[in-house]
Amino acid sequence: MPIHTVNIEEAKDHFFDLIATTAEGGEVIITDNGKALARLIPATDAAAYQAHPTAAAEFSTDDDPLAWDADGWENVG
Numbered sequence: 598m599p600i601h602t603v604n605i606e607e608a609k610d611h612f613f614d615l616i617a618t619t620a621e622g623g624e625v626i627i628t629d630n631g632k633a634l635a636r637l638i639p640a641t642d643a644a645a646y647q648a649h650p651t652a653a654a655e656f657s658t659d660d661d662p663l664a665w666d667a668d669g670w671e672n673v674g
Contacts, residue, residue, distance in 0.1 A: 604629065624639075
C-alpha cells in the first residue's frame with residue numbers, strides 16, 4: 598500500500614479516513630508547510646514498537662499524583 602502524504606488541515610478534515618487507511622495497512626505522513634510532523638502507521642506494525650520501545654516511565658499509574666490541579670477549569674469557556 599502506498600504512503601499517503603497530507604497537510605495538517607487535510608488531516609484534521611479527514612482524520613477518520615486516515616485512521617481507516619492505517620487500519621487497512623497503509624501509512625500516512627502529516628505535514629505542515631512541507632515539513633513532516635507525524636506519521637500514522639498500523640498499530641500492528643511490530644517494527645515501530647521495536648524502533649521506539651515503550652518505557653514504564655512514559656505512563657502514569659493510579660497511584661501517581663496529577664501533575665496539575667484542575668480547580669477552576671469548570672468556569673473556563
